[in-house]
Amino acid sequence: MSLLVATNISRSYSRLSLVGSAKPKLALEQVSIAVEAGETLALLGRSGCGKSTLVRLLAGLEKPDSGEVRFEGKPLARLSKPERAVFRRSVQMVFQDSFGAVDPRCTIGEIIAEPLRHLLGLNAKACAARTAELLWKVGLEPGETKKLPQQMSGGQLQRVCIARALAPQPRLVILDEAVSNVDLHQQVQLLDLFDRLARDTHVAWLFVTHDLRLVERFCSRIVVMDAGRICEETVVARPLQLASATGRALQEAILPALPHVLTPKPVPGSGDRL
Known part of the structure; x- marks a missing residue:
């Protein structure tokens, strides 16, 4: 059984014009997709093709106009309260804008501890221990917990968002253009991190992007x-061969080469399962 399956889902958005309501904009039309447990799946396409709408439906942040999304064979629309709690723990997202995804008034420790308190019910002592462990996992120092988001670089804050997503021990992490806002050097560091986490855990990754360099790597x-x-x-x-016109157009796009793979600094406990 697939972990997460969408079957014939469609989604439109209402629009307003200067003369009143306009024809709804169709974002998705009869889309079916499956995510298998433990796999690394890329969702590729140009900006505006519907990728972000699709992942919001998969994550249960929006409902489709038609069709259905199933988690472990059960429709999201018919999950009981306990089943929905399991789904919220199991499917986590990391967004493109790391600064917009966190509360600037909260410390790094509070940001990571939020799902530990609300989704796992851990007490303060257990939250602190788990937060320190997660920071090690993503290559940051436990002492970073006292900092505010504006005191972190874009790459560091994206690692914080990854740590927060991993906090409730999810089965699927959706990365929505999660490395497109950082420079090439930081992209390579984050991809090295994803590679290590994929080896050390049984988490599935849905990598939403328009960048084939990252797809081939991960x-x-x-x-x-x-x-x-x-x-x-x-x-x-390798080499990647795409048959569709859209895929070929993306392959032909001129992008700067990724820098040479960096040798990551050893991270204590990196071999431990999350």
Whole structure:
């Protein structure tokens, strides 16, 4: 059984114009996709193709106009309260804008501890211990807990958001353009981090992007979207060969080369399962 499955989901958004209501904008049309336990899946497409709408539906942040999303075979719309709590722990997201995804008034420790308190019910002592462990996991020092978000770099704060997503021990982490706002050096560091976390855990990763360099480095399967529909699905081979017009256009885009792979600094406890 697949971990998370969307079947024939569609989603439109109402629009307003100067003369009143306009025709709704169709963001997704009859899309079906499955995420398997433990896999690294890429959702690829140009900006505006519907990727972010799809992942919001998969994460239960929005409801489809038609079709359904199932978690472990159960429709999200019919989950009981305890089942929904399990789903919220199991599916976590890391957004593109790390500064917009956190409360600037909270310390780093409070940001990471939030899901530990609300989703796992840990007390203050257990939260502090788990927060320190998670910071080690993502390559940050436990002493960073006292800092505010504005005292962190973009790459550091994205690591904090990853630590927060991993806090409730999810089964799937959705990375929505999670490395596109940092420079190439930080992109490589974050990809090294994802590689290590994928080896050390059984977490599935859904990597939403338009950048094939990152897909080739990190993912095992790829889904290509265009204009609200899926136009191609294939395994990631080297060299990557895409058959759809959208996939070929993305392959032909001129992007700067990724820097050489860095040798990551050893992280205490990095071999421990989350």
